[in-house]
Amino acid sequence: MRILSVETSCDETGVAIVEDGRRIVSNVVASQTAHERTGGIVPEVAAREHLRQLDPIASEALRRANTRLDDVDAIAATVGPGLIGALLVGANYARGLAFAARKRFVGVNHLEGHVYANWLYQGAEAPPEPDLPAVVLVVSGAHSDLVLMEDHRRFRLLGRTIDDAAGEAYDKVARLLGLGFPGGPLIERAAREGDPRAFTLPKADLAGRYDVSFSGLKTAVLRLVRDLEKKGAVPAPDLAASFQRTINEMLAERVARAAAEFDVRAVMLGGGVAANLALREEITRRVSLPLRVPPPKLCIDNGAMIGAAAFFSLRYRSEDIPTLVRSGLALAH
Amino acid sequence: MILLAIDTSGAYASVAVFDGAAVLGEVTWHARRRHDDHLFPAIERLLVLVGAELGDVRRVAVATGPGSFTGLRVGIAAAQGIVRASGVALVGVPTCDVVAYPFASSGRRVCVLIDAGRGEHYAAMYRTRRGVWGRTSDIRTVAIDDLVREVVRDTIFAGDVTPAMAQALRERLGRRAIVPSPSALVRRAGHLAEVGWARAEAGESVEPDALEPVYIRPPTIRGPAGEIVAPAGPEPASAVRRTS
Ligand SMILES: [Zn+2]
Numbered sequence: 338m339r340i341l342s343v344e345t346s347c348d349e350t351g352v353a354i355v356e357d358g359r360r361i362v363s364n365v366v367a368s369q370t371a372h373e374r375t376g377g378i379v380p381e382v383a384a385r386e387h388l389r390q391l392d393p394i395a396s397e398a399l400r401r402a403n404t405r406l407d408d409v410d411a412i413a414a415t416v417g418p419g420l421i422g423a424l425l426v427g428a429n430y431a432r433g434l435a436f437a438a439r440k441r442f443v444g445v446n447h448l449e450g451h452v453y454a455n456w457l458y459q460g461a462e463a464p465p466e467p468d469l470p471a472v473v474l475v476v477s478g479a480h481s482d483l484v485l486m487e488d489h490r491r492f493r494l495l496g497r498t499i500d501d502a503a504g505e506a507y508d509k510v511a512r513l514l515g516l517g518f519p520g521g522p523l524i525e526r527a528a529r530e531g532d533p534r535a536f537t538l539p540k541a542d543l544a545g546r547y548d549v550s551f552s553g554l555k556t557a558v559l560r561l562v563r564d565l566e567k568k569g570a571v572p573a574p575d576l577a578a579s580f581q582r583t584i585n586e587m588l589a590e591r592v593a594r595a596a597a598e599f600d601v602r603a604v605m606l607g608g609g610v611a612a613n614l615a616l617r618e619e620i621t622r623r624v625s626l627p628l629r630v631p632p633p634k635l636c637i638d639n640g641a642m643i644g645a646a647a648f649f650s651l652r653y654r655s656e657d658i659p660t661l662v663r664s665g666l667a668l669a670h
Numbered sequence: 671m672i673l674l675a676i677d678t679s680g681a682y683a684s685v686a687v688f689d690g691a692a693v694l695g696e697v698t699w700h701a702r703r704r705h706d707d708h709l710f711p712a713i714e715r716l717l718v719l720v721g722a723e724l725g726d727v728r729r730v731a732v733a734t735g736p737g738s739f740t741g742l743r744v745g746i747a748a749a750q751g752i753v754r755a756s757g758v759a760l761v762g763v764p765t766c767d768v769v770a771y772p773f774a775s776s777g778r779r780v781c782v783l784i785d786a787g788r789g790e791h792y793a794a795m796y797r798t799r800r801g802v803w804g805r806t807s808d809i810r811t812v813a814i815d816d817l818v819r820e821v822v823r824d825t826i827f828a829g830d831v832t833p834a835m836a837q838a839l840r841e842r843l844g845r846r847a848i849v850p851s852p853s854a855l856v857r858r859a860g861h862l863a864e865v866g867w868a869r870a871e872a873g874e875s876v877e878p879d880a881l882e883p884v885y886i887r888p889p890t891i892r893g894p895a896g897e898i899v900a901p902a903g904p905e906p907a908s909a910v911r912r913t914s
Contacts, residue, residue: 368911388747388883392750426743429743432751433747437724661707
């Protein structure tokens with residue numbers, strides 16, 4: 338089964354063709370760079386860029402897959418969560434394709450997409466599917482959700498951020514340190530030159546729950562930067578490394594605790610922040626279960642992960658497929 | 671052969687089919703801010719109502735704005751998808767042209783007003799000059815108070831004219847202000863269909879990726895404290911990086 342899938346929930350425009358929910362036939366992604374000047378995503382700018390990019394990218398995804406629309410079996414698009422104006426572009430374009438090509442339209446939860454990115458592969462040889470149940474950490478500029486995946490499409494939300502998403506914290510600290518946008522990769526690069534134990538930063542303790550909070554950490558970095566500025570130079574690499582260590586320890590501690598409590602068979606990551614190598618190392622240090630992380634280009638938002646999730650939506654609990662765009666759609670409750 | 675017209679650029683959403691001679695059917699509803707929820711069900715229902723098949727649709731016309739940024743993108747994206755999949759002809763029609771069109775035969779000047787939020791309107795003037803109906807001004811953003819100073823002759827005010835605005839226009843302009851009744855101001859895709867058909871006949875079809883929204887206003891960019899830091903000028907050129 339071939340699915341053409343569209344992703345436009347934030348600042349990546351992606352269209353892919355995925356076979357049987359796993360094999361990537363083509364996966365074209367355009368990352369908007371307009372937001373680098375504003376140091377954050379401007380929703381209206383994002384939506385305009387999606388509309389400008391989407392149709393050419395869809396054509397290119399079909400061309401690279403050497404596929405005609407007639408030969409795909411269903412058409413999928415992210416319907417939430419995300420920026421409403423951005424989501425509406427992708428979902429309505431995809432519904433237009435599905436309507437005129439007489440294909441089924443499959444609305445996909447973006448977070449399920451990040452989870453199912455772990456099922457994707459490229460090339461001829463299919464790697465084994467991840468084992469279930471699993472604990473999944475979806476961390477990005479918009480999300481920091483810790484989820485128990487009991488079975489296909491059966492998710493239980495264990496915890497989430499009560500303020501900023503992890504990626505947002507990265508963006509804000511990167512701005513404080515004058516590193517630029519987006520913060521994740523820039524802090525990771527700066528941290529390589531720094532000492533992760535140079536500074537001790539606070540970790541919010543939410544009474545043993547699985548929720549996380551990054552606002553106290555962000556404020557602590559802000560105060561530290563102001564103090565250091567008064568004394569002279571700000572050691573950005575040391576601060577970046579210490580910040581990254583703190584955030585990774587917070588996330589990894591919760592992953593390890595959940596893996597033990599729910600006796601799962603695997604741990605999976607998803608979302609842009611999952612591309613952070615130090616986060617993987619921190620989790621591997623604490624958890625002896627197999628850790629699945631998609632390759633970096635499948636950690637960022639892309640169409641292929643939506644195609645994977647769409648396939649498993651049709652196979653499991655197909656009665657529960659959304660079609661309407663809802664910016665606040667949740668993965669699980 | 672029929673043309674499918676889609677307008678989600680304003681408070682009303684409307685879809686219609688036109689066969690070159692008559693509007694065969696039209697579905698129009700007040701969509702508030704949720705155009706997409708009913709768009710495709712409405713199109714499907716409309717085809718059933720008029721007894722047409724999907725394959726009969728050989729042309730698509732879409733209203734390209736100005737209007738609600740989000741709303742107009744819903745219609746454009748939907749039209750692009752339909753046309754990309756079916757390969758039929760596509761025409762984009764600026765929303766102002768659609769709003770003015772039913773008053774073309776009135777012999778009067780027409781001022782189209784489209785709600786732009788923040789107490790402002792997009793405005794454009796239309797009239798027949800040397801026998802040709804068309805727009806005689808740029809589409810621009812105005813405050814109504816400023817606009818009325820420019821009105822020197824009898825003018826029909828069409829588009830997003832609320833009863834309160836109609837009263838204000840009459841108070842300021844007396845009999846020079848002609849405001850149609852609310853039912854005559856409903857945004858109807860039947861008008862779009864007729865204009866779109868004529869433009870398709872005139873060879874004004876475009877490829878889906880060449881369809882340009884008419885935003886007029888650049889995006890508003892807010893700083894960390896919510897203050898407006900832009901627009902400072904024209905919209906920046908497209909900037910993307912292909913990552914795979
Ligand atoms: Zn994402």
